[in-house]
Amino acid sequence: MLYPALDTPCVIVDLDVVERNVRRIQALADAAGVKLRPHTKTHKSAFFARMQLEAGAAGITCAKLGEAEAMAAAGFDDILIAYPLIGPLKMARLEALARRVKRLLVSLDSYEVAEVLSGVGQRLGRQLEVYAEVDTGLHRVGRAPGEDALAFCRGLERFPGIRLAGLMSHAGPTWKAGSHEDLLAFARAEVAAMLAVKEGLGRPDLEISVGATPIAHLVGETPGVTESRPGTYIFGDRSLMGLGLAAEADCAARVLTTVVSHPVLDRAVVDAGSKSLAMDSHRDGGHGHVVGMPEVRVARLSEEHGVLEFGPGTALQVGARLEIIPNHVCPAVNLFDRVYGVRDGQVVTEIVVEGRGKNT
Amino acid sequence: MLYPALDTPCVIVDLDVVERNVRRIQALADAAGVKLRPHTKTHKSAFFARMQLEAGAAGITCAKLGEAEAMAAAGFDDILIAYPLIGPLKMARLEALARRVKRLLVSLDSYEVAEVLSGVGQRLGRQLEVYAEVDTGLHRVGRAPGEDALAFCRGLERFPGIRLAGLMSHAGPTWKAGSHEDLLAFARAEVAAMLAVKEGLGRPDLEISVGATPIAHLVGETPGVTESRPGTYIFGDRSLMGLGLAAEADCAARVLTTVVSHPVLDRAVVDAGSKSLAMDSHRDGGHGHVVGMPEVRVARLSEEHGVLEFGPGTALQVGARLEIIPNHVCPAVNLFDRVYGVRDGQVVTEIVVEGRGKNT
Numbered sequence: 105m106l107y108p109a110l111d112t113p114c115v116i117v118d119l120d121v122v123e124r125n126v127r128r129i130q131a132l133a134d135a136a137g138v139k140l141r142p143h144t145k146t147h148k149s150a151f152f153a154r155m156q157l158e159a160g161a162a163g164i165t166c167a168k169l170g171e172a173e174a175m176a177a178a179g180f181d182d183i184l185i186a187y188p189l190i191g192p193l194k195m196a197r198l199e200a201l202a203r204r205v206k207r208l209l210v211s212l213d214s215y216e217v218a219e220v221l222s223g224v225g226q227r228l229g230r231q232l233e234v235y236a237e238v239d240t241g242l243h244r245v246g247r248a249p250g251e252d253a254l255a256f257c258r259g260l261e262r263f264p265g266i267r268l269a270g271l272m273s274h275a276g277p278t279w280k281a282g283s284h285e286d287l288l289a290f291a292r293a294e295v296a297a298m299l300a301v302k303e304g305l306g307r308p309d310l311e312i313s314v315g316a317t318p319i320a321h322l323v324g325e326t327p328g329v330t331e332s333r334p335g336t337y338i339f340g341d342r343s344l345m346g347l348g349l350a351a352e353a354d355c356a357a358r359v360l361t362t363v364v365s366h367p368v369l370d371r372a373v374v375d376a377g378s379k380s381l382a383m384d385s386h387r388d389g390g391h392g393h394v395v396g397m398p399e400v401r402v403a404r405l406s407e408e409h410g411v412l413e414f415g416p417g418t419a420l421q422v423g424a425r426l427e428i429i430p431n432h433v434c435p436a437v438n439l440f441d442r443v444y445g446v447r448d449g450q451v452v453t454e455i456v457v458e459g460r461g462k463n464t
Numbered sequence: 465m466l467y468p469a470l471d472t473p474c475v476i477v478d479l480d481v482v483e484r485n486v487r488r489i490q491a492l493a494d495a496a497g498v499k500l501r502p503h504t505k506t507h508k509s510a511f512f513a514r515m516q517l518e519a520g521a522a523g524i525t526c527a528k529l530g531e532a533e534a535m536a537a538a539g540f541d542d543i544l545i546a547y548p549l550i551g552p553l554k555m556a557r558l559e560a561l562a563r564r565v566k567r568l569l570v571s572l573d574s575y576e577v578a579e580v581l582s583g584v585g586q587r588l589g590r591q592l593e594v595y596a597e598v599d600t601g602l603h604r605v606g607r608a609p610g611e612d613a614l615a616f617c618r619g620l621e622r623f624p625g626i627r628l629a630g631l632m633s634h635a636g637p638t639w640k641a642g643s644h645e646d647l648l649a650f651a652r653a654e655v656a657a658m659l660a661v662k663e664g665l666g667r668p669d670l671e672i673s674v675g676a677t678p679i680a681h682l683v684g685e686t687p688g689v690t691e692s693r694p695g696t697y698i699f700g701d702r703s704l705m706g707l708g709l710a711a712e713a714d715c716a717a718r719v720l721t722t723v724v725s726h727p728v729l730d731r732a733v734v735d736a737g738s739k740s741l742a743m744d745s746h747r748d749g750g751h752g753h754v755v756g757m758p759e760v761r762v763a764r765l766s767e768e769h770g771v772l773e774f775g776p777g778t779a780l781q782v783g784a785r786l787e788i789i790p791n792h793v794c795p796a797v798n799l800f801d802r803v804y805g806v807r808d809g810q811v812v813t814e815i816v817v818e819g820r821g822k823n824t
Binding site: 365368411439464 | 468471472473474505527528547548549550551552553554573574576577580599603604605606607608722724725726727728731733735738739740742743744745764766767768769771781782783794795798799800801821823824
């Protein structure tokens, strides 16, 4: 039986694979002369963030103020919160955090957020550094490239408590790329959109900060980028496998699960459902990749059930254990208080997910 | 501003609405002479389970052994774990739990599980009560109705440490019902399938235990049912709204969220993404119901972003707060360590989600 000391479902993380993934993306950034600022949303854990810094990362990225507070408590002192923050409760916390760490950056795309952040900067007695987010195709947050982004950035000068330190984007369409050529074309368009704003502002000092793992693989081919903020690369997942950016062996984090039911010949059920694997969809359908058994389809999830479907060649037994690579590893890890570090098939350590539950 | 003392995203639960929902389903069960054994997976919280027991529930249902342990620690002593359990670690915990509570039931659909549960019963020196699960159409776990279920139940007599106490189903297709007639037809077929097995076994004492909220609304019209295990009814959600089983005002649990970006006229972004609302889909599309604004569509979720789309008649402001009813409330609550009880728009208490994170 796999990992008899662990009960299922749980998350195991192969630390040898993690170290290889961390070194690989760091080396790509180093070769391109780009700062790496890994997004901690994937692991939400000081253990892994420390590994990333020790490998050469320039700082870390967080999605939430609460995650940044957890990381600051663990000693990290150069943090980008890549998220627009607003509201009096958050501003009080942000001010306290800014007093605690060496460098704190926040992203924004509205004057409402600029105004409250400026108030924090004024109370601090120094300008808070901000990144303006540019919408390079995801159509989520961010100002439209060109005139809108340019005018927005110029308008930020009216807010005395903040200072524009960079332009930031999050690669949306790259996740839909069908080929390496697609991916590269998306990435180059993304960077070009930000460089045009930077040039229009006449601010050669501005960082050009790009998000997501796909573009982190391409920083050597996208001149102009100065900072890369990948998250998923550290663990890998089925989405990266689908893009050809990770093989099964590169996926360090797996949900360890047990077959609990096998009522008919072509269907079995495991104890990892949407409360373990998360419900994120995948363009090829299915809800995860069963390690070593590509012929088994994770056809459906309910909360605590993963329904596996397969043909006559597959034999599974109630009580058997499997490893499943989630479609999207970040929300899966977020469902666990801790993950288990393994090497060579042995559990070597238990790792707390400090940022989990820090929803605000 | 809504609930200024709370930071977002968080879950608020209107306790007046909860009490009404609890009374309503309890009254339906009482009128039909059916035992109510609410599924705690929705709230995972002793606070709400206690409310259900005080209203007349006969016991509780849990999805996981870890949830049952959390409930036992909070004083509950009549627990069904509606899940097949296997593996030495779980058997040791199950034995300890069985010694602790007055009554413990476990469901199963395989002889592999029967064997290990029988071992627990033998170590306890008394038979462990089990429910055999019948697959009434969900095609997840459960034996096929008719000969397969009948033969399976007869075979359970070979295991001296367990005693068959009932037949259990989980209503699958009811979630897809297009009308009340559909719903009733599905429910009656489900019950008929189990009654045929009960009759075939010649065991008039067997419980007929049905799952899910839709059938809990119909227990008065499905004679033969002796136990009902609804979960979602206590909070309500967009799925129940879609089935016509809850109005907006019946949905007690909402994710309180803040508009953080509004980059273009027809799109805004809130700070509730898939790590707050969960990613469960809805047959009508969309990822949640914005309270009081049915014209606003929760079009897409990423981890920390909910993308709202709307027409020219809608005005939203960065910093404004909204309440969103999740598609599926159970996985949403599972993303928070605590929820906030409110009455008349005021926060009255903080409620710990004890079962969250008890994944095994």
